[in-house]
Amino acid sequence: MENIREIRSFVRRNSRTTDAQRRALQHFWSQYGIDYQEQILDLNAEFQRTAPKHIEIGFGRGDALHYFACHYPECDFLGIDIHLPGAGRLLQQLSDDALSNVRVMTEDAVKILTHCIAPNSIERFYVLFPDPWPKKRHLKRRLIQADFVALIASRLKVNGEFYLATDWEDYAYQMLNVLEANACFQNKLAPRCFLPRWRVDRPLTKFEQRGQRLGHGVWDLCYVKREKNWVEK
Numbered sequence: 001m002e003n004i005r006e007i008r009s010f011v012r013r014n015s016r017t018t019d020a021q022r023r024a025l026q027h028f029w030s031q032y033g034i035d036y037q038e039q040i041l042d043l044n045a046e047f048q049r050t051a052p053k054h055i056e057i058g059f060g061r062g063d064a065l066h067y068f069a070c071h072y073p074e075c076d077f078l079g080i081d082i083h084l085p086g087a088g089r090l091l092q093q094l095s096d097d098a099l100s101n102v103r104v105m106t107e108d109a110v111k112i113l114t115h116c117i118a119p120n121s122i123e124r125f126y127v128l129f130p131d132p133w134p135k136k137r138h139l140k141r142r143l144i145q146a147d148f149v150a151l152i153a154s155r156l157k158v159n160g161e162f163y164l165a166t167d168w169e170d171y172a173y174q175m176l177n178v179l180e181a182n183a184c185f186q187n188k189l190a191p192r193c194f195l196p197r198w199r200v201d202r203p204l205t206k207f208e209q210r211g212q213r214l215g216h217g218v219w220d221l222c223y224v225k226r227e228k229n230w231v232e233k
């Protein structure tokens, strides 16, 4: 993992945290936040129940995470993003709706998955509209690369699912190629197929909306983790 840990998929910007977001972080972090430590988390203990665990990486301002938490109360959700204003906004929404099935971490997802998430423990991952890093010299910063996908595979349970979406066509094919090349994963629809948007239960996020304004398309993918002893026939 050293390579992708040195070249990060994000830049910590000094984007303004509003007073309301700062207050939400102060008031609700003890309820929803998990401080990063280099040790495996006991997620059932965190949520005080045994339930399927889903992780969204790069939740931004939390549109999808909030939606998932409301629509799937039988599942627990861990949101990971380094963007503090977005985390503040999300925490306020979680509190307003008295949701108890979400926790938030604000560290690099690679560090969190590597050190805090037990192997074979997660039912589902989402990476929705990750930073596209469209300039050629920045392509190496893209999150969806072979090492990262292998890390996701290692943390998923067998038959667990990995949902991805992007509004950048070349990134969509990069995702497709990287996922198809990983023998742990099977395309949920059919080899090399994108999922029709209507088949994915997710809300319109800020970055999907931005893509629409720019006239971009949208590409959704879902991969399922195969059984351990799967052999290609």
Ligand SMILES: C[S@@+](CC[C@H](N)C(=O)[O-])C[C@H]1O[C@@H](n2cnc3c(N)ncnc32)[C@H](O)[C@@H]1O
Binding pocket: 009, 010, 057, 058, 059, 060, 061, 080, 081, 082, 083, 086, 107, 108, 109, 110, 128, 129, 130, 131, 132, 143, 205, 206, 207, 208
């Ligand atoms: C383009 S935004 C998309 C936000 C949201 N999913 C949406 O659709 O509106 C990508 C987000 O991923 C976060 N991100 C990128 N790399 C990350 C990493 N390694 N760990 C945690 N968050 C990351 C960024 O901070 C940013 O908020």
